[in-house]
Amino acid sequence: MRWLLGVTAVFYRLKVRATGTWSRRGVSGLSRALVYEKHGDPAASLGLENLKLPDLGATGVHVKMLAAPINPSDLNMIQGTYALLPDLPAVGGNEGVGQVLKVGSKVTRLRPGDWVIPADAGLGTWRTEVVAQEDLLLKVPSDIPIESAATLGVNPCTAYRMLLDFEALTPGDSVIQNAANSGVGQAVIQIARAMGIRTINVVRDRPDIQTLMDRLTLLGADHVIPEEMLRKPEMKDLFRSVPKPRLALNCVGGKSTTEMLRHLEHGGTMVTYGGMSKQPVTVPVSALIFNDVTLRGFWVTQWKRDHALNKEAMNEMIASLCTLIRQGKMTPPACKQTPLEEYRVAVEESMKPFSSSKQILVM
Ligand SMILES: NC(=O)c1ccc[n+]([C@@H]2O[C@H](COP(=O)([O-])OP(=O)(O)OC[C@H]3O[C@@H](n4cnc5c(N)ncnc54)[C@H](OP(=O)(O)O)[C@@H]3O)[C@@H](O)[C@H]2O)c1
Known part of the structure; x- marks a missing residue:
């Protein structure tokens, strides 16, 4: 399903599999991403790679990812057992929160500094930066805890x-x-x-x-x-x-x-x-x-697609949930933050039974 990884598809890959050290860390125009090339055991299938960011264009939004959880459906996608399977290679992760760095000249809803979450599955959120089309992103308030924002959309x-x-x-x-x-x-x-x-x-x-x-x-x-x-x-x-x-x-x-x-x-x-x-x-x-x-x-995911043109229903839901968060009536799930580089530990932890704790990758 090429549309699913619209964002990934416009990336082209620079270096193949990193082995733990990052010689090109911090080079501008690059994103570090957790990529899988074939289906299988998630911890073994994922590898950190440098991906080049595509041009922003008039309608693109350049986002710095802040945090992204590891959900069971993310693991099922890598295992190849989920209802939606992106073309491979693909970047893992379907939800998370990022901060807008830059917007194209025709972008109207988002501005630098805004916090955004994916509007649909398939963004590939386990990466440091991404360039996405405006309609693939939803603005969320930046005055809620980062763990709440990162885990809000699913x-x-x-x-x-x-x-x-x-x-x-x-x-x-x-x-x-x-x-x-x-x-x-x-x-x-x-x-x-x-x-x-x-x-x-x-x-x-x-x-x-x-x-x-x-x-x-x-x-x-x-x-x-x-x-x-x-x-x-x-x-x-x-x-x-x-x-x-x-x-x-x-x-x-x-x-x-x-x-x-x-x-x-x-x-x-x-x-x-x-x-x-x-x-x-x-x-x-x-x-x-x-x-x-x-x-x-x-x-x-189906609900979001069915309501993609009815922004009112989506906005009402996000606003209601954020109100509960601000009122202290909804806290983020019990979670543990792990740096993106230490993804292997987080992925393995997320597959253990009886853990009662969500793993969140921080970028
Ligand atoms: N349909 C949808 O739109 C939708 C949306 C969100 C999530 N989901 C699905 O909902 C499920 C939970 O997602 P989540 O992110 O909330 O998960 P999560 O926070 O990672 O929690 C996983 C839950 O599954 C339980 N569990 C794990 N293995 C089990 C087993 N063999 N038998 C019984 N219970 C088991 C765990 O209980 P223990 O502590 O006892 O291990 C824990 O309560 C996943 O299947 C996910 O794909 C579906």
Whole structure:
């Protein structure tokens, strides 16, 4: 899909694979980028390279990247298992925040100094600098924490849309979600809390589960439960203090999802947006017959494309999320910053289970 890496395609490569030292570091007109030439293990497939920046032209925007997270979909793209696969070689990373350095003469919405995030997947954000067309970038306020800006465009947007677009929830209603400690899950907890919606948060058991439960409770989670509890009679006690959920958000698949479905309110909706266990979704027959549940899916990339011409919807979402951030109602996900040069450690860390921490590359 050539369009996907429109930005990368206009780059031409200077030196092949660097080996850890950077002889041309700081040379103007060059960007250092994490490039992969074939699909495979992410840490092994990526290499730092010097890429020459294309001319700015009248409609180009020259951006210095500041920070970019490592998300599961970035890794899946490198592994070759994601729904969108760019032409290779490609630069890794689909979201992040950068600062505008220079704009072409016909650029109207952006000015030097502005902070920007990608408007779509495929920008290749794991690099120091990029020249992109204006319509591939969205302006975000520069008075929010850099970790919030770097992680704003995918997970909080996904959480926001899923809470708003599938069920007409009102204060007091409840939502159940698995992988509640994920980036999306943390955003769901905080946005739901701001909307007056109660959350039942399912996490995988681990030796220090109480620490995780406390952390999610501090974020605003009403209930945090280990996955095993979904199968226990104690769930009846829980539903004495909170209404049965009208919305279930599924990021896992397999048993976790099947059990979660059993607790959905009659006529409720389950939205699947991730498949971290790599297991299919198995629906209990009773959930369909006696509870008439609806199964839906959501992909934020598709939503952004469907709304590319409707800037109002996108601007409203970004503005609402930034208001929550400024009000201290939405914090960035628990994260660890790593310099771009040390990407290998960050990529390996991001693939470990039970880490509960997002890796953010800083440039
Ligand atoms: N459809 C969309 O538009 C959309 C948008 C954003 C994200 N996503 C998807 O949502 C998922 C989460 O993304 P994120 O950035 O929020 O992730 P993240 O912050 O990296 O968190 C990953 C989550 O997955 C859990 N997990 C990992 N391996 C698992 C397994 N084998 N079984 C069950 N749970 C497992 C982790 O729990 P532990 O702590 O227990 O390991 C953690 O909660 C990904 O699949 C991503 O692609 C989809």
